Amino acid sequence: MQQVGPEFAIRVRDLVVGFGRQVVLDHLSLDVRRGEILGLVGASGGGKTVLMRTIIGLITPRSGEIEVMGTVIGGAQDRATQKAASRWGILFQQGALFSSLTVRQNIQFPLRENLVMSQGLMDEIATAKLEMVGLSPEDGDKFPAELSGGMTKRAALARALALDPAIVFLDEPTSGLDPIAAGEFDALIKTLQTTLGLTVFMVTHDLASMYTECDRVAALADGKVVAIGPMRELLQSEHPWVRAYFHGKRSEMLQPKAS
Amino acid sequence: MTSPPLLTATPSGDVLELRPGGSWTAANVATLEALSNGVTAQLDRSNTVKVDMTGVRELDTLGAWLLEKISRRATRGGHRAEVTGVADNYAGLIEEVHQVNRHNPAPVCKLNPVVAMLNDLGRAAIGGTEDVSAFLQMLGSLFLALVGALRRPRSLRLTSLVYQLYRVGFQAIPIMVLITFLIGAIIAQQGFFHFRKFGAESYVVDMVGILVLRELGVLIVAIMVAGRSGSAYTAELGSMKMREEIDALSTMGLDPVEVLILPRIIALVIALPILSFIGSMAALYGGGLVAQFYGDMGPAIFIARLHDAVSVTSFKVGIIKAPFMALAIGIVACSEGLRVKGSAESLGKQTTTSVVKSIFLVIVLDGLFAVFFASIGM
Numbered sequence: 001m002q003q004v005g006p007e008f009a010i011r012v013r014d015l016v017v018g019f020g021r022q023v024v025l026d027h028l029s030l031d032v033r034r035g036e037i038l039g040l041v042g043a044s045g046g047g048k049t050v051l052m053r054t055i056i057g058l059i060t061p062r063s064g065e066i067e068v069m070g071t072v073i074g075g076a077q078d079r080a081t082q083k084a085a086s087r088w089g090i091l092f093q094q095g096a097l098f099s100s101l102t103v104r105q106n107i108q109f110p111l112r113e114n115l116v117m118s119q120g121l122m123d124e125i126a127t128a129k130l131e132m133v134g135l136s137p138e139d140g141d142k143f144p145a146e147l148s149g150g151m152t153k154r155a156a157l158a159r160a161l162a163l164d165p166a167i168v169f170l171d172e173p174t175s176g177l178d179p180i181a182a183g184e185f186d187a188l189i190k191t192l193q194t195t196l197g198l199t200v201f202m203v204t205h206d207l208a209s210m211y212t213e214c215d216r217v218a219a220l221a222d223g224k225v226v227a228i229g230p231m232r233e234l235l236q237s238e239h240p241w242v243r244a245y246f247h248g249k250r251s252e253m254l255q256p257k258a259s
Numbered sequence: 260m261t262s263p264p265l266l267t268a269t270p271s272g273d274v275l276e277l278r279p280g281g282s283w284t285a286a287n288v289a290t291l292e293a294l295s296n297g298v299t300a301q302l303d304r305s306n307t308v309k310v311d312m313t314g315v316r317e318l319d320t321l322g323a324w325l326l327e328k329i330s331r332r333a334t335r336g337g338h339r340a341e342v343t344g345v346a347d348n349y350a351g352l353i354e355e356v357h358q359v360n361r362h363n364p365a366p367v368c369k370l371n372p373v374v375a376m377l378n379d380l381g382r383a384a385i386g387g388t389e390d391v392s393a394f395l396q397m398l399g400s401l402f403l404a405l406v407g408a409l410r411r412p413r414s415l416r417l418t419s420l421v422y423q424l425y426r427v428g429f430q431a432i433p434i435m436v437l438i439t440f441l442i443g444a445i446i447a448q449q450g451f452f453h454f455r456k457f458g459a460e461s462y463v464v465d466m467v468g469i470l471v472l473r474e475l476g477v478l479i480v481a482i483m484v485a486g487r488s489g490s491a492y493t494a495e496l497g498s499m500k501m502r503e504e505i506d507a508l509s510t511m512g513l514d515p516v517e518v519l520i521l522p523r524i525i526a527l528v529i530a531l532p533i534l535s536f537i538g539s540m541a542a543l544y545g546g547g548l549v550a551q552f553y554g555d556m557g558p559a560i561f562i563a564r565l566h567d568a569v570s571v572t573s574f575k576v577g578i579i580k581a582p583f584m585a586l587a588i589g590i591v592a593c594s595e596g597l598r599v600k601g602s603a604e605s606l607g608k609q610t611t612t613s614v615v616k617s618i619f620l621v622i623v624l625d626g627l628f629a630v631f632f633a634s635i636g637m
Contacts, residue, residue, distance in 0.1 A: 099601065100604040111285075114285075116288065117288045117292060121325075124324060125320070128356065128359040132320075144602065146601075164321065191355075195351035196352060
């Protein structure tokens with residue numbers, strides 16, 4: 001969806017987040033452009049998920065400013081944030097599908113809560129979303145416990161996309177998927193991004209999806225964004241952690257020979 | 260940013276020209292649904308439908324789907340539908356939506372409500388026999404694990420046993436004492452109140468003593484334990500089952516019954532008689548206090564009357580029942596825990612079932628013991 005509005009979908013300024021005496025994010029600033037796919041990398045326990053949870057208002061920062069689609073985020077209880085949240089879709093690491101509802105009911109849940117529409121139309125929309133993420137209409141009648149890992153991620157993505165959000169937050173979307181399923185998932189996100197004009201904020205460890213999918217990649221180290229840019233710029237980065245990340249043995253194996 | 264959605268229909272002869280405009284997005288769904296339903300009659304009447312999308316300012320999946328539905332309805336009757344003026348940035352979305360919902364889902368067969376009710380009844384009846392077999396299976400594997408533990412005493416998880424004993428035994432003492440104390444006091448008060456009319460106050464002590472020692476002490480404590488510790492067992496084992504911890508144990512060559520269930524049930528079998536004893540004493544103490552302050556019967560007289568009224572037999576009858584009740588509670592709690600499936604709802608359901616079943620079994624056992632003791636003259 002093209003809309004007139006601010007150039008940046010997400011703006012983070014001087015963000016400080018900590019727990020107890022530990023500081024996780026230290027004066028972090030980050031901009032996500034409208035319509036791009038931004039990959040966020042960082043060490044395990046380095047604060048990637050914390051950054052994502054802070055942006056969506058689940059963690060209250062110590063200081064700093066966050067703007068998502070022009071709305072200042074003030075915590076999950078804040079009215080403005082809640083209103084803005086209907087324009088986001090979030091894919092949690094474990095899917096976080098409601099286990100007592102079928103997949104179809106899971107997808108319909110945000111529709112039912114936010115909009116007034118007939119049940120028939122709601123069923124059609126849910127089936128449309130299921131097919132768009134590559135599941136069959138019969139899968140809609142299954143319960144989350146009956147789904148495989150890849151199907152759970154797809155179903156969770158369908159729920160995240162239920163309201164046609166402007167921004168989708170993905171927390172390690174391809175972790176735990178086999179390379180074929182991960183590749184398909186990457187292609188799916190890319191397709192949806194181009195057709196629906198989504199902005200995608202993706203926490204990932206998957207180098208392959210960074211090469212194929214992300215418009216830009218941001219590297220998080222020591223609580224700050226130490227490098228940000230297209231993949232080839234990141235490969236040139238001099239920062240020791242970024243070098244270690246992208247020029248380690250595993251990463252070198254995966255690099256396209258042509259570049 | 261959003262503008263109200265429009266849909267103008269201009270029929271000219273056999274041709275119906277539709278001009279959607281404004282924001283065809285999910286936020287306007289109520290208006291959009293009314294608009295698209297409003298043109299269906301005209302759609303069926305026209306031979307050719309032309310959709311001119313130049314006026315559409317915003318479009319999302321929902322709007323695209325509604326437009327797609329209009330052109331599908333037009334083509335279904337053998338008519339022609341033309342879509343023109345699609346902005347470039349929406350072409351992909353329109354194409355995507357064009358592919359979906361093509362597939363007719365297999366019809367779900369709906370049962371006649373009476374048949375469905377009978378079906379449920381039948382399933383419940385069969386489920387009852389499954390419950391019995393699950394109980395017996397657990398009893399059997401527990402026995403095997405116990406034999407194994409007796410043969411190789413080192414295989415018994417002593418740390419786990421002591422920890423469970425602390426949880427279901429020691430930590431339960433305050434609440435058990437409080438409840439049984441109150442029950443004892445209430446029975447004594449009711450006794451004095453009603454027996455006074457007949458001048459039979461001294462028999463209140465007999466009533467309290469026999470009732471508490473033979474029946475109530477153990478029954479109340481067993482029901483409390485089923486609610487407090489049985490439910491905890493079910494929930495613990497159930498969430499272990501959900502997180503595949505139990506499968507992990509079996510793949511390491513360990514028997515979940517031996518590692519998880521045996522220590523829990525042994526702990527319960529040890530704890531319940533002790534708790535029943537403490538509970539019975541608390542109930543007698545409650546009765547004694549009421550006797551002193553409400554019934555004007557001093558402690559010395561109360562104790563002397565109690566001495567005459569109850570015998571060791573009454574105490575034995577009560578306390579013999581405790582380990583059996585503990586076994587029933589433990590087996591029900593653990594087998595229900597292992598029946599938990601993947602969802603949070605199933606965990607809740609199984610925990611409820613566990614508590615209801617174990618309380619039911621405790622009362623049934625109490626009844627059977629009453630018949631048994633009566634027939635052997637205890």
